[in-house]
Amino acid sequence: MSPPISMVLPMTDAQTVFDAWWGWPPPVLDPAGPYAESVTVLAWALFAMGAVVTAIVAAALYVALFGPAKLKARIGGEKTVWIMGIAFPGVVLLGLLVWGLTLTASLTDPIRGDEQRIRVTGHMWWWDVEYLDAQGRVVLRDANEVHLPVGRPVVLELRSADVIHSFWVPNLSGKKDMIPGRTNLLKVQAEKAGYFGGVCAEYCGGPHALMGFVAVAHEDADYRRFIAGEPLGVPSLAEQQDVPGQLPALARRTGAVAPVSAQAGAVGGALDGEALFMANGCAACHRVAGTEANGLAGPDLTHLSRRLTLAAGVLPNNRGSLQGWIADSQAIKPGNRMPSYDLLSAQDVAAIAEWLDTPR
Amino acid sequence: MAAACKAPAESRHDFDDKAAERGRIVAAAAGCAACHRLPGIDWPQGRAGPDLTAFDGRGPIAGALPNTPGNLAAFVRNAPAAKPGSTMPAMPITPSEARDVAAYLYGIADD
Known part of the structure; x- marks a missing residue:
């Protein structure tokens, strides 16, 4: 069997959560900010302690089996048990406990007021993401992506709409549960621009394994454009090399390689995608700002045209996967709460996809 | 006679x-x-479009175009341009990536 795709794609082409997780070192050992850094240091310290203890046990076993009788007599007494069996582990484990608890507490620093606030609500099986201003008003509503400004602290306000989920971007911090009825805080900071994979780390039923997202850290200017709802940069065709697998994710996303608007003979263009969207009940679950669609049960589709992924981090977002998702989402993510719209004609699906894919 | 049956220079078997x-x-x-559904890709296995298992034995591309590597590469990159009315949309891949995808499809053998 050929290796899974997530194992062969280069990190630079990160597009879905699977792509973002490929590479060495693994994200959990590759901190991209101070909060993840402290978790990684603790992880290595625990690994080192484990290695030391294993070495001591192996040495003791060797002495017990093959060691000289004199040495065995000297270290075989009750004193060794007191020192190596009780005092040593007691001191070490207590130290690690204090370290771990202090570190965990430091990951949820109290809000100072100058951080970017982002409210993330876990749903079965997607993420509702709201960007808040200092007063807590929603500035932008989006889904399945968390955009961060590089070098600035961000406070994530984590909630759940149904069952317990867990928010985890290993490059940025430890896991934090999203518990119904509670708001858990997690502070993150990205020190470099890039894509970081995130997942739900608490089994939440059905297609839990396909509940991912991509965290994107932007330089300041790009971040402001994101918050303003503007389209993100489109790399020009001239800058792109025609090397397989070497295309920036955003270039694929924006269709710069195969401009959809320039399609000859494209179907669906003559149909009214917005009318079809409304007539087929899509608006009952999805919101598209500026239209009548105001459903809250599913992801906000206002800015779908600039999302990197579909279906919560798992499919690359392009016209093909969007049409395939609308037509038969149950074949892709079995059990998800969107029905397969297999009663629609391919032309209708294409028209809806075209309307959704319009920058707004 | 053999010469008359010779495969064209641009061959799907090559x-x-x-x-x-x-x-x-x-x-x-x-x-x-x-x-x-594409052999060699474990997930997903969508059903909205044709199952491409045993693609090596297919006839014309999308039931319409002569089955040559050039046509297939053009079709997978921009289907509506290659076959007007196709409900498969243009895909964000470069021309050389499209040629590789054609090679991949031709390599899908009956199994």
């Missing part, structure tokens, strides 16, 4: 294994499997 493997990766990254 693809490069390395290109086919690159094409498989491109097809997976572009999300072709959101609609098509």
Whole structure:
């Protein structure tokens, strides 16, 4: 069997959560900010302690089996048990406990007021993401992506709409549960621009394994454009090399390689995608700002045209996967709460996809 | 007689294994499997488009175009341009990636 795709794609082409997780070192050992850094240091310290203890046990076993009788007599007494069996582990484990608890507490620093606030609500099986201003008003509503400004602290306000989920971007911090009825805080900071994979780390039923997202850290200017709802940069065709697998994710996303608007003979263009969207009940679950669609049960589709992924981090977002998702989402993510719209004609699906894919 | 049956210079049977493997990766990254069942891609296995198992034995591309590597590469990159009215949309891949995807598809053998 050929290796899974997530194992062969280069990190630079990160597009879905699977792509973002490929590479060495693994994200959990590759901190991209101070909060993840402290978790990684603790992880290595625990690994080192484990290695030391294993070495001591192996040495003791060797002495017990093959060691000289004199040495065995000297270290075989009750004193060794007191020192190596009780005092040593007691001191070490207590130290690690204090370290771990202090570190965990430091990951949820109290809000100072100058951080970017982002409210993330876990749903079965997607993420509702709201960007808040200092007063807590929603500035932008989006889904399945968390955009961060590089070098600035961000406070994530984590909630759940149904069952317990867990928010985890290993490059940025430890896991934090999203518990119904509670708001858990997690502070993150990205020190470099890039894509970081995130997942739900608490089994939440059905297609839990396909509940991912991509965290994107932007330089300041790009971040402001994101918050303003503007389209993100489109790399020009001239800058792109025609090397397989070497295309920036955003270039694929924006269709710069195969401009959809320039399609000859494209179907669906003559149909009214917005009318079809409304007539087929899509608006009952999805919101598209500026239209009548105001459903809250599913992801906000206002800015779908600039999302990197579909279906919560798992499919690359392009016209093909969007049409395939609308037509038969149950074949892709079995059990998800969107029905397969297999009663629609391919032309209708294409028209809806075209309307959704319009920058707004 | 044999000369009359000779395969055209640009043949579907004459693809490069390395290109086919690159094409498989491109097809997976572009999300072709959101609609098509494709051997070599474990997930997803979409049903909205034709099942492409045993593609090596297929007739004309999309039931319409002569089955040559050039036509197939053009079709997978921009289907509506290659076959007006096709409900498969243009895909965000480069021309050389499209040629690799064609090699990958030709390499899908009956199994």
